Amino acid sequence: MTDASDADAAAAPLPAHYFDGLSARPREVLLRLHGPTLHIDGADGLALRVRADRVRWPERTRHGARIAPLRDGGSLQALDAQAWDDWARRSGVGESAVVRAQQTWRSTLIALALLVLLAGAGYRWGVPALARVLLVALPESADRAVGTAALRSFDGVLLWPSKVPAARQEALRADFAKAVASAGPALADTRWELHFSDSPTHAAGQRRGLGPNAFALPGGSIVVTDELLTLLQGRDDVLLGVLGHELGHVRRRHGMRLLVQAGLVATASSVVWGDFSSVLATAPALLGQLAYSRDFEREADADAIALLRGAGVSPAVMTELFERVAAQRGKRAEDDDGGALGLGLASHPATAERIARFRDAAAR
């Protein structure tokens, strides 16, 4: 604590209430700190001596009462908080840096600034890094389980049996396998499985599918819709780029990373917001998904470029994809059908930026 003689001289005894923990009746006492010992003396003859470092001293605040619980179940209660604080300070009862920080606006503002920095850095680097570490611990069998479950849940809801002839499907699979094999070890070692599905946006029935689209699920399932094959008719080289992009998602376990990252952001935001509203707590997690998935698209595009190069195709062919999508979207708007076109493309980075990326890759 502090120098005993010093404290004795400075601090006059403090009147307070003592509760023995067995009765709710307060007893009037005087408190005096003699070096490491706290003296509690009552007018009714009470004379307690306790070790000052065993007392759970209350923290200094501007509002609120002061209660100091003692080890044996008894407690001391201040009659006046201000007088208690003065006495504690003069008697040499220390206070933690946290308590001091809480009581000044300067340190509060520093804490806030650090919070903002921390949140930004954690969001940009911390969460993805942590997710990558956690993903190492998560077996790949988990990916497959998630992917299989997801694929099954789409059956008959978003995806229907493909109308593309089996021979054509096999040919596309073989082409893709050949390209993957020559695309370098990272991509070649990735497990994949190619599925073809029909997913019309507005067929005769009540069906509302994805339209022209391709997506990858954790564990290696890559789904290509019949509508995408129709859109890319005659341009199997472009389709190869699309498949390379999806294989990139598989190789980097983007689906699982997104799940883990969303979980991490949700946890962090529930620490901050959870008290107040669970709706607000989930909002940052949703926003987070968007920003992260944009990063993932960039990475997957890089893999698409690698695959195309390995197959001896110029990455520039990918501009055809964006042109055809844009053309179809224009036609659709005139067709008076909102449609779900480009549902999967919505989270992709701005098309212009992606076109530029593939053109640059072709030029290099």
Add this chain to the structure above:
Amino acid sequence: MIDTIPMPLGAPGGGSATRPFGFSGALPERHPLAIEFGGSGSEYFRIWSVNLLLTLITFGLYYPWAKVRRLRYFYANTSVGGHPLDFHGDPRRMLRGYLLVSLMVALYSVAGKVSPLAGLIAFVLVAAVWPALLRAALQFRLANTSWRGLRFRFDGDLRGVYLAMLPLFVPGALSLLGVLSGAAAPRAAAAMSGLSMLVVLGLMPLFLWRLKKYQHDHYVFGQIRTELRTGAGPFYLLGLKTIGVALLAGLAVGTLTMVVGGFAALGAAFGVRSGAPSAAAIFGFILLFLIAYGAVILIVYPYVTAAMQNLVWGRTGGRLIEFESALGFRALLGLTLKNWLLVLLTLGLYLPFAKVATTRLRLESLRVQTLLSPDELESTLRERADDAAGDAAGDLFGLDIGL
């Protein structure tokens, strides 16, 4: 709502054989205890910022210390009859419980994503230990709360909490059956889960009543014991009224949304030649929907909170104690709207102020009087507080056991 306690307290109504204390028929003197909350938003803002930072830079390990500090601040500022409350929880022990529960939650959320079966097993496990955790949380919180040097106590037993939660297990088991039979007969499974949803809705008031009854029947302070003196009826009435308020709010907000949305659609129709909804119009609709949804929540939530507090605390009492609660819906609605607006405008910085203001309103609408002079209250036993695991669970899952 206020004076609906069925039996006037202190009147020797129910036979004197069970009365442990020596009242000889005469009406005991009443001791009203004023409840005041003196916390300050700006001070809690400082405490909140510093402790949030510490919690984040320690990857959450500081959380129990921050929580104890927060509770001690709110308790020290809650004055009952001129004496503050205090919280005694030991952060180190709470950390242990907190880590245990975090692990459980992590496993639970991962299990559901790995496979439906693993998720199912995790769900059954969590459902099985959940009531026990709730009881542990209540025991811990009460045992670590004191007033005038005396600890509170929660003496509900394990059997009681499982019985109280029984209404929740029935629909749970139904939907479980649905999931299990899902592979074989999808249509039957869908019917089963639909049925269990209905059952949940129908049993919700019953469940809430049993849960609140379990809680409020087992609070002990010195010689004082409390009980919840109501059947499930008022809870069903509250449920119906809530649906009514939600419908009214939905209608009002919906009409407004339609009007605004209609103008937007008209604008879109004249703006775009083909008449197809443009991206902006779709975005606008989504935004309007979100606003409408939020508005309904903002109106219904304060209604339920106020009505529930008044119902539960208004009917809580004991031989030696009597509570009243007069939390006004309009007051809470106004405060909630103001809080949300300011929280959104300040990107969350107003949160601590909102918390203090809400606590003040809710606490100061409570009245309590004892029929025994507080000086005469004595502890009947002194026992160790239970494990901190329960308290951590209560916090993570958002169980409100404070007020």
